[in-house]
Amino acid sequence: MEQKYCAIYLSGTGNTKFCVEKFVKLLDENAPIIAIEDEAALPALKNYEYIVLGYPVQYSNAPKMVREHIVRNAALWKGKKVFCLATMGAFSGDGAGCSARLLKKCGAFVLGGLHLKMPDSVCDSKLLKKSKEEKIEIIRRAEEKIERAVLQIRSGKYPQNGLGSLPHLVGLFGQRLWFYGKTKRYSDKLKIDKARCVGCGVCESICPMKNLTVENQVAAPHGKCTMCYRCISGCPQQAITLVGKEVVEQYRLENFIS
Numbered sequence: 001m002e003q004k005y006c007a008i009y010l011s012g013t014g015n016t017k018f019c020v021e022k023f024v025k026l027l028d029e030n031a032p033i034i035a036i037e038d039e040a041a042l043p044a045l046k047n048y049e050y051i052v053l054g055y056p057v058q059y060s061n062a063p064k065m066v067r068e069h070i071v072r073n074a075a076l077w078k079g080k081k082v083f084c085l086a087t088m089g090a091f092s093g094d095g096a097g098c099s100a101r102l103l104k105k106c107g108a109f110v111l112g113g114l115h116l117k118m119p120d121s122v123c124d125s126k127l128l129k130k131s132k133e134e135k136i137e138i139i140r141r142a143e144e145k146i147e148r149a150v151l152q153i154r155s156g157k158y159p160q161n162g163l164g165s166l167p168h169l170v171g172l173f174g175q176r177l178w179f180y181g182k183t184k185r186y187s188d189k190l191k192i193d194k195a196r197c198v199g200c201g202v203c204e205s206i207c208p209m210k211n212l213t214v215e216n217q218v219a220a221p222h223g224k225c226t227m228c229y230r231c232i233s234g235c236p237q238q239a240i241t242l243v244g245k246e247v248v249e250q251y252r253l254e255n256f257i258s
């Protein structure tokens with residue numbers, strides 16, 4: 001029987017979108033793939049038996065927007081077979097497990113998890129910065145891992161990255177416990193450099209949380225940032241920062257694929 005897949009994802013700088021699209025299209029080329037902020041498309045997912053949920057890991061946790069979305073739409077997940085795909089810059093013990101545990105509480109059956117290392121999206125920090133060639137190589141390896149995972153699934157075995165009690169402990173003690181305060185709530189730490197901002201409205205139009213508005217020709221954040229880094233990497237004036245004090249190198253996946 002043909003499996004009816006669909007997918008939903010959060011992606012700030014394009015990594016997760018790219019990985020989810022590649023993974024899901026290999027499983028089912030007709031699968032609908034929707035961005036998490038596209039609330040209008042959500043009801044259609046009820047008709048699908050299999051759902052792939054993708055997101056970037058933040059401080060070894062699922063982003064606040066994703067966690068909240070799962071709980072708010074508990075009825076959607078009930079009885080569904082869900083596969084959790086988590087992208088990350090370096091490490092997460094249980095990046096996929098963080099959503100898997102919530103999904104199970106909502107009555108979903110979690111089929112498996114996939115962890116994919118991708119270029120780091122924190123563009124206002126010097127940590128983990130890589131050359132263009134290194135980024136291209138990281139992306140190539142992730143693509144290979146996706147292809148292997150799909151072959152494994154076709155043979156009836158779902159990868160289990162980040163699921164189970166050992167990864168849970170590694171994620172918890174490796175990072176989440178020490179950084180939980182960072183992802184517990186939405187962030188109110190987004191900073192706009194008013195001297196740089198020209199009020200172009202790009203950030204307002206792309207934020208999945210609708211956290212930014214342009215007032216009097218300057219962007220203003222409203223304390224509901226899910227730390228996706230889309231606006232920080234997309235601002236033409238490099239006027240937005242969150243973790244660091246200045247933008248080191250804006251990152252968008254589309255600049256590294258042909």
Ligand SMILES: Cc1cc2nc3c(=O)[nH]c(=O)nc-3n(C[C@H](O)[C@H](O)[C@H](O)COP(=O)(O)O)c2cc1C
Nearest residue numbers: 011012013014015016056059060088089090091121
């Ligand atoms: C606020 C923040 C925290 C992050 N924390 C982690 C982390 O704990 N471990 C890790 O490996 N990557 C971490 N990353 C890197 C992202 O998970 C990674 O680059 C991801 O692929 C970005 O996906 P996207 O382009 O779909 O947003 C973090 C990124 C951000 C913005």
Ligand code: SF4
Nearest residue numbers: 197198200201203235
């Ligand atoms: S994208 Fe940058 S320059 Fe444009 S309004 Fe937002 S902060 Fe200002």
Ligand code: SF4
Nearest residue numbers: 207225226228229231
């Ligand atoms: S304010 Fe920027 S970093 Fe925060 S959620 Fe919106 S687009 Fe993402």
